[in-house]
Amino acid sequence: MTALAEKTGFLKHWDRFNGKRFSPYFEPLRQSARARFQDLPFPTARTEDWRFTSVTGLLGVPFEAPQSLRVDRQALPTLPPGDANCLVFVNGAFSGALSNIGNVPAGIKLGSLAQAGAETAERLKAVMGLASFQDQVFTALNTSLFDDGAYIIVEEGRVVPRPIELWYLSSPGQKNLLANPRTLIALGKNSQATIVERFLPADPLSALGQAGAYFTNAVTEIVLGERSILDHYKIQKEDTNAYHIAVTQVAQGAASSFSTHYFAMGGGLVRNDVRVRFDGEHSEATVNGLYLAGDTQHIDNFTVIDHAKANCASHELYKGILSDQAHGVFNGKIFVRPDAQKTDAKQTNKVLLLSDGATINTKPQLEIFADDVKCTHGATVGQLDDEQIFYLRTRGIDEKAARGLLTYAFANDVIGRVKINALREELEQKIIHL
Amino acid sequence: MLTIQNLHARVEDKEILRGVNLQLNAGEVHAIMGPNGSGKSTLAGVLAGRNAFEVTEGQVFYNGKDLLDLDPEERAREGVFLAFQYPVEIPGVTNMYFLRAALNAIRKHRGQDELDGAKFLKLVKEKLNVLHIADDLLKRPVNEGFSGGEKKRNEIFQMAVLDPRLCILDETDSGLDIDALRIVADGVNSLRRKDRAILVITHYQRLLEYIVPDKVHVLYDGRIVKSGGKELALELEAKGYDWIKEQAA
Numbered sequence: 001m002t003a004l005a006e007k008t009g010f011l012k013h014w015d016r017f018n019g020k021r022f023s024p025y026f027e028p029l030r031q032s033a034r035a036r037f038q039d040l041p042f043p044t045a046r047t048e049d050w051r052f053t054s055v056t057g058l059l060g061v062p063f064e065a066p067q068s069l070r071v072d073r074q075a076l077p078t079l080p081p082g083d084a085n086c087l088v089f090v091n092g093a094f095s096g097a098l099s100n101i102g103n104v105p106a107g108i109k110l111g112s113l114a115q116a117g118a119e120t121a122e123r124l125k126a127v128m129g130l131a132s133f134q135d136q137v138f139t140a141l142n143t144s145l146f147d148d149g150a151y152i153i154v155e156e157g158r159v160v161p162r163p164i165e166l167w168y169l170s171s172p173g174q175k176n177l178l179a180n181p182r183t184l185i186a187l188g189k190n191s192q193a194t195i196v197e198r199f200l201p202a203d204p205l206s207a208l209g210q211a212g213a214y215f216t217n218a219v220t221e222i223v224l225g226e227r228s229i230l231d232h233y234k235i236q237k238e239d240t241n242a243y244h245i246a247v248t249q250v251a252q253g254a255a256s257s258f259s260t261h262y263f264a265m266g267g268g269l270v271r272n273d274v275r276v277r278f279d280g281e282h283s284e285a286t287v288n289g290l291y292l293a294g295d296t297q298h299i300d301n302f303t304v305i306d307h308a309k310a311n312c313a314s315h316e317l318y319k320g321i322l323s324d325q326a327h328g329v330f331n332g333k334i335f336v337r338p339d340a341q342k343t344d345a346k347q348t349n350k351v352l353l354l355s356d357g358a359t360i361n362t363k364p365q366l367e368i369f370a371d372d373v374k375c376t377h378g379a380t381v382g383q384l385d386d387e388q389i390f391y392l393r394t395r396g397i398d399e400k401a402a403r404g405l406l407t408y409a410f411a412n413d414v415i416g417r418v419k420i421n422a423l424r425e426e427l428e429q430k431i432i433h434l
Numbered sequence: 435m436l437t438i439q440n441l442h443a444r445v446e447d448k449e450i451l452r453g454v455n456l457q458l459n460a461g462e463v464h465a466i467m468g469p470n471g472s473g474k475s476t477l478a479g480v481l482a483g484r485n486a487f488e489v490t491e492g493q494v495f496y497n498g499k500d501l502l503d504l505d506p507e508e509r510a511r512e513g514v515f516l517a518f519q520y521p522v523e524i525p526g527v528t529n530m531y532f533l534r535a536a537l538n539a540i541r542k543h544r545g546q547d548e549l550d551g552a553k554f555l556k557l558v559k560e561k562l563n564v565l566h567i568a569d570d571l572l573k574r575p576v577n578e579g580f581s582g583g584e585k586k587r588n589e590i591f592q593m594a595v596l597d598p599r600l601c602i603l604d605e606t607d608s609g610l611d612i613d614a615l616r617i618v619a620d621g622v623n624s625l626r627r628k629d630r631a632i633l634v635i636t637h638y639q640r641l642l643e644y645i646v647p648d649k650v651h652v653l654y655d656g657r658i659v660k661s662g663g664k665e666l667a668l669e670l671e672a673k674g675y676d677w678i679k680e681q682a683a
């Protein structure tokens with residue numbers, strides 16, 4: 001297939017929407033993203049950053065834009081408790097009925113991008129477009145096609161008292177659905193927030209793997225103002241027939257603190273980028289992830305920490321648990337720019353292989369151009385320890401429970417760091433019954 | 435309680451146990467001594483169900499049951515406990531979580547109710563006190579970062595909580611200083627009962643001054659080559675193993 005032939009299917013969506021879309025404020029950006037999308041090739045086996053992940057299967061599916069919005073409330077997963085602020089999107093479109101955006105604390109603005117007014121759009125200009133589409137074809141696709149998504153603006157000095165939940169649900173009612181959710185988060189100076197993004201199938205049938213293919217192509221952009229603090233979580237539990245390609249792009253102001261935890265538990269073909277850039281000094285970033293894959297799932301984790309300024313620290317811990325014929329990828333780039341003296345960067349990837357058929361590709365990539373820095377990276381791949389299993393069994397714990405306990409212990413390194421109690425317990429339960 | 439008959443076991447192609455016979459009755463304490471590499475830990479491992487060891491001949495009966503037929507967890511639930519010579523570290527699992535899972539698995543097998551958090555805590559705190567172990571052990575990951583002596587004490591603590599019938603202690607005394615040795619020995623002695631048997635593997639007569647055995651056996655080159663009363667341990671301490679080796683040759 002030629003580069004253009006691969007694109008025509010996607011470009012059709014654009015023509016359908018052209019000129020009559022929501023949020024006209026972002027139209028110029030869409031136009032240029034569309035132009036770039038046409039020119040950029042899709043990654044191939046020769047594309048360095050995509051060496052271990054093939055999108056050939058994805059390009060063969062005739063994806064369609066979301067059409068009508070049919071929501072069967074009873075088919076939905078359990079929504080967060082009534083008093084938590086929650087924005088719910090079904091097949092990419094905001095659902096006011098399912099969301100809870102009453103009682104938003106003062107100094108916080110949140111809502112649907114499609115409904116954003118001129119003033120909000122103006123405020124979001126510093127965030128929108130942070131994820132570059134110049135060399136990222138899927139970001140170009142999202143930017144040219146997105147119709148809706150969430151925005152959260154926290155004003156200077158405000159502290160958001162409770163986690164804000166963003167739910168992106170995909171309903172398999174429609175075949176070969178393509179959704180391009182967009183999330184924009186802006187934290188003002190000295191502000192603080194906790195935000196949870198979730199990507200889920202909207203239908204229990206789909207959770208059983210009986211739904212058709214769909215494609216979530218998500219972009220999340222986050223700007224942290226000076227001395228702001230953001231605790232971010234992403235829970236990805238897409239259907240096993242789903243394609244999930246996503247970028248979380250972060251820019252940190254001086255003395256800010258960003259922490260993200262990514263939990264990949266679903267999806268057939270998954271690629272998740274976390275890209276963090278330090279735009280000011282004395283900031284810190286914690287970038288953690290846990291990926292669980294079985295059957296023939298393919299989960300690719302791609303992280304970039306750009307130490308563009310001096311005196312910043314980054315800590316990265318990814319852990320993978322792979323069984324059956326699953327394939328995991330971890331690619332961790334760390335750039336230390338010439339001026340970024342006193343950088344402290346640490347990267348760790350640990351993988352547990354529970355079967356002979358599971359594979360992992362790990363690739364640390366450190367590019368260091370400053371001399372007074374501390375950068376470490378490490379990767380381990382292992383299996384459950386027979387000696388530990390035997391020890392547990394001699395105490396009366398059966399073999400299956402022993403394996404579950406040791407798997408849990410492995411994952412607990414990441415799960416244990418989740419600061420939201422309910423979320424941590426939810427994840428613990430998921431692992432212990434693996 | 436435990437009858438071992440002509441037990442042969444090997445690892446890969448190497449025969450390590452070459453015809454062990456032993457009779458241990460309820461209420462008794464027996465000691466097994468012997469030079470390095472004579473097969474003491476192998477015997478303990480075979481009794482606990484370590485699958486690296488292949489039994490090629492012989493039988494083991496535990497309370498009339500064919501012990502070798504049971505999985506390690508079934509043996510534990512039936513009351514067999516091995517205190518490891520080298521206890522295993524399990525990062526990420528707290529002693530509390532581990533021990534509660536173990537105890538409840540065993541209680542379930544015995545037809546007893548699972549213990550709730552409060553009752554469990556009361557039980558373990560009692561046992562911790564007896565062994566002079568600080569409560570914070572419960573929150574620490576199993577054996578991770580423990581000193582050699584702490585690990586050994588933790589084994590005896592687990593034994594006290596799990597309430598086994600057959601206790602096998604594999605060199606529990608090595609790595610303990612004299613105070614810790616006395617505490618551990620007191621702990622073991624407090625577990626001596628008419629319906630419980632204890633097999634103590636050790637190199638040192640010192641431990642046997644505190645845990646006084648009914649019988650002492652010498653394991654050499656995969657066989658029990660000599661058995662006697664507690665005075666045999668003293669003799670070994672004084673004379674070493676050479677005379678035993680000569681007799682066996």
Ligand SMILES: Nc1ncnc2c1ncn2[C@@H]1O[C@H](COP(=O)(O)OP(=O)(O)OP(=O)(O)O)[C@@H](O)[C@H]1O
Nearest residue numbers: 445450468469470471472473474475476477486519
């Ligand atoms: N897993 C194994 N693989 C190979 N050889 C083994 C294994 N386990 C034990 N052996 C060998 O079997 C023999 C007996 O070992 P064992 O550990 O039973 O001795 P021991 O009497 O407990 O010695 P020590 O007093 O040093 O603890 C030794 O020669 C040892 O090297």
Ligand SMILES: [Mg+2]
Nearest residue numbers: 474475476519
């Ligand atoms: Mg030994």
